[in-house]
Amino acid sequence: MSRTGTQSQSGEGRASVYQEVTDRIIADLEAGTVPWVQPWGRAGLAPGLPRNAASGRPYSGINILILWGAVIQQGFSSQHWLTFRQALALGAHVRKGAHGISVCYADRFTPKTERDRAARDGDEPGQVSFLKRFTVFNIDQCAGLPEGFPGDPAPLPERALIPSAEAVIAATGADLRIGGDEAFYVPSLDYIQVPPQPAFPDQINYYRTCFHELSHWTGHASRLNRIFSGRFATQAYGREELVAEMGSAFICATLGIRPTVRHADYLGSWLEILREDNRAIFRAASQASKAADFILADAENMEQVAERGEMVS
Incomplete structure (x- = not known):
């Protein structure tokens, strides 16, 4: 022991x-x-x-x-x-x-x-x-732990509307546009686009995708100010994708949604990054936690205001 x-x-x-x-x-x-x-x-x-x-x-x-x-x-x-x-x-x-x-x-x-x-x-x-x-x-x-000591939450149904997730998304105030057949964040214009939920074969993936793109959204200069300088398939791009992947996973886990790998095609890039820099996973995980906390904080603040009976506009 x-x-x-x-x-x-x-x-x-x-x-x-x-x-x-x-x-x-x-x-x-x-x-x-x-x-x-x-x-x-x-x-x-x-x-x-x-x-x-x-x-x-x-x-x-x-x-x-x-x-x-x-x-x-x-x-x-x-x-x-x-x-x-x-x-x-x-x-x-x-x-x-x-x-x-x-x-x-x-x-x-x-x-x-x-x-x-x-x-x-x-x-x-x-x-x-x-x-x-x-x-x-x-x-x-x-x-010898006390009876009824903390347990873990029951998993949510895979194909149900998730009010807590909807509340978190709404509380961010992000410019989230529903439409098209691709999901992405545009830093220069500061908006997110996500396909409509029925377009996802497994509709739970709508939430996983929203939180992935919202994790990117937190990196804007007016928020957590991460650098979006990398082009597709570069290491800088892969580092930001790693942050968004983990950020989405952390938020999903908090809300009782099972995390999944949204972008497995970046696996080779992530391995290359980690092999070259043994602090990269520490930085990425730290930035992902900050992104998740930033997104969840707005919903928590709204909930506290609502409990006090104040108007939220």
């Missing part, structure tokens, strides 16, 4: 974390397993983001892929995770022989020496980036 606590990583340690996770994602993709969609089919789980079972907070960025990957490999029946100490605080314990999963936390801090130098020189202090890893256990690996 691992009881690893929080550990700071720097220099070679940080590099090994980036490479370790990147190698794992590459191996999954080479095996035909796309980490941001596979847990649902193989483990039989309902869609959902991995969450800390004690706080209820969802994990974000690369940690979503790490924990979904663990669900795939070990067949866990839950998306909820605890640290060793959190399990003890709940009156439970991690089962003997259970091996935890390492997740990452990246941030920046200002060393005291830098604060002192900045105060002396009268300028802004510099910051040092750091990467920590800590160990979590799936609640399947814990015993």
Whole structure:
């Protein structure tokens, strides 16, 4: 049983974390397993983001892929995770022989020496980036948890109107145009076009497609300001498609819609990107989380206003 606590990583340690996770994602993709969609089919789980079972907070960025990957490999029946100490605080314990999963936390801090130098020189202090890893256990690996401890949501019907998804799309205020036979986002004119829902053989794909294009939409200069400089089939184009694929998957999982691969034809491009840059998947997952949070935040704000009885126009 691992009881690893929080550990700071720097220099070679940080590099090994980036490479370790990147190698794992590459191996999954080479095996035909796309980490941001596979847990649902193989483990039989309902869609959902991995969450800390004690706080209820969802994990974000690369940690979503790490924990979904663990669900795939070990067949866990839950998306909820605890640290060793959190399990003890709940009156439970991690089962003997259970091996935890390492997740990452990246941030920046200002060393005291830098604060002192900045105060002396009268300028802004510099910051040092750091990467920590800590160990979590799936609640399947814990015993003695309180009765009725967090479960996972039931999957939605595949061919039903999804009011929550409709609300999220509407709350963005995006210029979403229905028509034609192609789905795309035009950054220069800041609009999205998506075929009408009945045009999709599986109508659930209408929502998956909307969230893919809305993830692109968040990259506009007036929002999250990502760069759309890449032409089709270039690495820059592939990087943005990777963000949109994962962004859509994260939103779908939040709403109880099973994510799927919308653009499997980019698989070769994604593998090339990851092989050349072991931080690419970290950046893409972080940007995808930010895109998903941006899209979901508008719907959450509208819901809070509605609960207060205020007018939303």
